[in-house]
Amino acid sequence: MTVWEKLRPYSMVAPSIIIFSMFFIYPIFYMIYLSMFDWNFVSPTKTFVGLQNFKELLLDADFRQVLSNTTIYTLLTVTLTTGLALMLALWLNRKGVFHAFVQGAIFSPHIISLVSISLLWSWLMDPEYGLLNWAIGLLGFGKLEWLSHPSTSLVSLVIVAVWKGVGYNTLVFIAGLQSIPKDIYEAAALDESKPWTTFMKLMLPMLSPTIFFLVIINMIGSFQVFETIAIMTQGGPINSTNTLVYYIYEYGFRFFKIGYASAAGVILLGIVGILTIIYFKLLSKRVHYR
Amino acid sequence: MKAANETVGIPAKGAVIGGSMTVVRKKQAAWKTAVNVILQAANVICLLALVLIFALPFVWMISTSLKTMPETMIFPPEWIPSNPVWHNYIDAWNTGPFLKYFTNSVIIAVGILILQMATIIPAAYAFARYQFAGSKLLFGVVMVTLMIPAQLIFLPVYLELSALKLLNTHLGLILPFASSAFGIFLLRQAFMQISEELIEAARLDQASEWKIIARVMVPLVKPVLVTFTLFSFIAHWNDYFWPLVMTTNETARTLPLGIAKIREVEGVATWNILMAGNLILVAPILIVFFFSQRQIIRAFVYNGVK
Numbered sequence: 001m002t003v004w005e006k007l008r009p010y011s012m013v014a015p016s017i018i019i020f021s022m023f024f025i026y027p028i029f030y031m032i033y034l035s036m037f038d039w040n041f042v043s044p045t046k047t048f049v050g051l052q053n054f055k056e057l058l059l060d061a062d063f064r065q066v067l068s069n070t071t072i073y074t075l076l077t078v079t080l081t082t083g084l085a086l087m088l089a090l091w092l093n094r095k096g097v098f099h100a101f102v103q104g105a106i107f108s109p110h111i112i113s114l115v116s117i118s119l120l121w122s123w124l125m126d127p128e129y130g131l132l133n134w135a136i137g138l139l140g141f142g143k144l145e146w147l148s149h150p151s152t153s154l155v156s157l158v159i160v161a162v163w164k165g166v167g168y169n170t171l172v173f174i175a176g177l178q179s180i181p182k183d184i185y186e187a188a189a190l191d192e193s194k195p196w197t198t199f200m201k202l203m204l205p206m207l208s209p210t211i212f213f214l215v216i217i218n219m220i221g222s223f224q225v226f227e228t229i230a231i232m233t234q235g236g237p238i239n240s241t242n243t244l245v246y247y248i249y250e251y252g253f254r255f256f257k258i259g260y261a262s263a264a265g266v267i268l269l270g271i272v273g274i275l276t277i278i279y280f281k282l283l284s285k286r287v288h289y290r
Numbered sequence: 291m292k293a294a295n296e297t298v299g300i301p302a303k304g305a306v307i308g309g310s311m312t313v314v315r316k317k318q319a320a321w322k323t324a325v326n327v328i329l330q331a332a333n334v335i336c337l338l339a340l341v342l343i344f345a346l347p348f349v350w351m352i353s354t355s356l357k358t359m360p361e362t363m364i365f366p367p368e369w370i371p372s373n374p375v376w377h378n379y380i381d382a383w384n385t386g387p388f389l390k391y392f393t394n395s396v397i398i399a400v401g402i403l404i405l406q407m408a409t410i411i412p413a414a415y416a417f418a419r420y421q422f423a424g425s426k427l428l429f430g431v432v433m434v435t436l437m438i439p440a441q442l443i444f445l446p447v448y449l450e451l452s453a454l455k456l457l458n459t460h461l462g463l464i465l466p467f468a469s470s471a472f473g474i475f476l477l478r479q480a481f482m483q484i485s486e487e488l489i490e491a492a493r494l495d496q497a498s499e500w501k502i503i504a505r506v507m508v509p510l511v512k513p514v515l516v517t518f519t520l521f522s523f524i525a526h527w528n529d530y531f532w533p534l535v536m537t538t539n540e541t542a543r544t545l546p547l548g549i550a551k552i553r554e555v556e557g558v559a560t561w562n563i564l565m566a567g568n569l570i571l572v573a574p575i576l577i578v579f580f581f582s583q584r585q586i587i588r589a590f591v592y593n594g595v596k
Contacts, residue, residue, distance in 0.1 A: 008499065009420040012412035013428055016469035019409065020435040023466035027446035028438065034446065041449075088340075098337070104583045105341045108348075111579055111586060113528035115546040116572045119553075120351050123561050129365050131350050137366070167344070171591040224441040227530050231550055245441050252445045253535070261445055269442055276437045 028269065034262035041256045053263035062239060063247065063264070069154060070243040074222040076158045077165070082214050084162065085169030086207075090199075093174045103174070106167035114164075114227035121160045122147065122232050147233050150240035157228055157241055165221075169214050176210035177203070216279045220272055244268045348576075355379070355566040362561045375562070382567035385555040387540060391548035394460065398533075398544060399526040401464045406522060407515070409469040414477030415503055419489075436471035444535045451536060458541050463533055467526065473518050480511040517589040520582070524575065545571055 035053055037046040057063045088106070092099055109117060124131045125146035133143045146156045180203065188198045204211075226245040229235060235242035235250070244264065252261035349369075354362060356374040416422075417429055440447075447466060448457070456462030484507065492502045508515070530546040537543050552560075552567045579586055 006422075009416040009422040009425070012416035012420075015409045016413040016471075016474060017428055017431055019466070019469040020431055020471065022450070023447055024435045024438045024443065025431065027443040027450065030446040030449070031443060034449075092337075100583075102337050102341055104579075104587070105344045107587060107591075108344060108576070108579060110590060111524050111528075111575055112572055113530065113546050113575070115528075115530045115550050116568050119549070119564055119568050120347055123354065123565065124347055124350065126561070129363050129367065129561075131346075131367060134366050163344075168590065171587060175591055220439070224439055226441055230534075231530075248445065249535070252448075258445065258449075265442065265445055272437075272439070272442060 031262045031265050031269070034259055035266045037259040039258045041258050046259075049259065053260050054267075056260065057263055057267070062242070065239055066242045066244060066247045069239075069241060070223060070225075073154055073158060073161075073225060073241075073243060074219055076155070077161045077222045078215055078218045080158065080162045081165045081169050081218055082211065085166050085173055085214070086211070088166065088170040089173030089177060092170065093177045103167075103171060107171055108167065109164045110168040112164075115231060117160065117164055118228045118231035121163075121228075125156055147241075148237060150237050153233055153237060153240045157225070157232065160228055160232075161222065161225070165218065169218070172214055173207070173210060176207050180206045212279075212282065216275060220275055223268065223271055223275075348572075351565045351568060351572070354561055355569050357562045359560060359562055362559075378562050378566035379570065382552060382563050382570065385552045385563070385567070386548050388545075388548055388570075390540065391543060391545045394542055395527060395544040395546075397460050398463050398542075399523050401460065402467045402526050403519060403522050405464065405468040406470050406473055406518075410473040410477055410518075411503070411508065413469070414474045415481055415507060417474065418478045418481035432471045432474050436475060440466075440532055444532070448535060458537050458539055460542050463536055463542055463544075466532075470518075470522065473522070476514055476518055477511060480514040481507060484510055516585060520586055520589040524586075527575070 034046075036048060036050055038049045038052070039046040092103055092106075127133065127143060127145045127148055130146070132146065136144065144152060147153050184202060184206075185198070188202055193201075224245050225243050226249065229241055229243055229246045230249070233241040235246050245268070248261045248264045248268070251257045251264065353369055353371065355378055356376070357371040357378075358373075358375055361368070361371055413432075417425065417432070451457050451462045454462075456465065488506065488510075489502060492506050497505070528546065529544070530550065533542070533544045533547055537547075549567045549571045552564050556563050
């Protein structure tokens with residue numbers, strides 16, 4: 001083997017590894033470093049403050065609300081999206097042109113820009129002339145203020161997220177359902193097992209890797225919600241929809257408190273990191289088990 | 291479907307057996323068929339209602355985009371504007387430098403895609419086909435990157451790009467995505483499935499490694515490359531967050547930012563202009579989706595699973 005042949009694999013992976021190190025790996029460490037400083041971005045000197053930023057963050061009532069908003073938003077979005085998607089998948093898991101059309105229709109919001117979806121839903125949820133108030137009016141309900149009232153704003157954002165995500169989740173479930181071997185159903189039918197029993201004892205366990213995959217990626221995604229908030233509510237009214245990434249964005253780019261924003265970023269990193277580790281731990285267990 | 295056919299089949303079977311079937315059983319069979327027909331119809335109606343939940347917002351967007359402003363303020367709303375105002379699209383386009391936004395979007399999405407192809411193919415091939423010291427560690431870097439979302443690290447990357455004088459440039463928006471951990475991961479799987487004999491045969495022909503990759507391996511993984519292309523292009527065409535954070539003026543801003551800005555230019559209540567602009571952004575993607583629905587769904591769904 002010549003030297004060149006030995007070096008070849010390294011030269012092939014080098015461009016990618018350099019990009020990843022520069023724009024993904026190094027920034028993580030840089031952010032952790034920055035979180036321990038007081039810096040306004042313009043001043044030439046950074047002041048070391050240790051863990052002061054974290055202390056301030058945790059004492060800040062606004063930040064605590066941001067954390068609770070983000071958690072409530074995530075739990076609602078993930079439960080509703082995954083639960084509805086599983087039901088829809090059981091219903092729509094059939095071949096044929098019509099079902100393919102229905103599947104395509106519910107999937108379509110997934111490939112639309114979040115900007116479009118946010119603008120469209122701001123209009124649908126308009127308190128005066130919005131289509132949604134007209135639709136609930138048909139069902140006999142009074143007008144709602146949706147995004148403009150702190151008691152409904154966060155739930156309104158959850159509705160948008162579920163509308164966007166449920167189709168994708170459904171199709172992933174359908175893919176999971178189709179990977180279950182057919183003879184298992186036949187065996188269950190021979191045993192005259194009831195549909196509910198077949199679902200609980202057979203399909204649900206077989207689907208558990210899919211459920212798990214979706215719950216985790218939905219959680220990681222929801223914890224980073226930004227676009228809908230930036231366009232639809234700007235964190236308001238009265239901080240009721242302010243979430244982690246939007247908070248970091250505002251502190252970094254509006255108030256120029258880089259160290260403080262970085263500390264909030266480190267907390268988000270911790271949350272996403274823990275979720276990711278849980279995912280891989282359980283994933284490897286499953287692989288062993290099989 | 292299946293159940294309905296089976297029950298429909300019962301009277302037919304009875305007819306073959308002849309007189310053995312009583313009138314009562316015939317009635318029962320007819321009753322069962324009727325119930326099934328009703329259930330089928332109910333199912334179709336529910337399916338259509340489901341489609342409406344996802345289609346009506348888009349129809350509403352088109353309808354609004356063709357209204358005058360006073361027409362948007364009628365409640366209960368009207369679905370079909372009496373005099374479609376096509377001029378709204380021109381008004382939306384004229385709220386900002388839209389030709390520039392559009393060109394920027396194309397340059398950035400295509401630029402990212404070309405660089406990604408150039409970086410992920412060799413990297414994926416090396417990870418799939420060569421054994422080299424440190425390959426596990428380097429692949430670990432890929433896997434960690436796969437798990438780091440851009441939303442997490444925008445602040446330090448902004449400072450980095452600012453230090454490199456790359457803010458407000460196309461290159462600044464392209465470079466962080468010049469390779470894709472997801473792409474490497476997908477392609478590596480595909481390369482690993484190609485049989486060793488095929489490569490040995492090509493090697494015997496004295497073909498160089500690069501030639502083997504370009505002429506033999508890449509054509510074999512073409513479906514995966516198509517999948518990745520759709521995935522990458524749609525993701526970066528739609529992206530709002532990254533260009534928003536990494537630009538401070540109009541020079542490198544993209545279409546989604548321009549659309550979101552209509553609201554600031556035109557005021558909050560001009561929903562007709564806003565929806566017209568929105569349609570300019572959505573229409574290309576929806577048209578592409580209409581024609582390549584199966585590939586797109588495969589690109590997003592089946593690769594998500596494995």
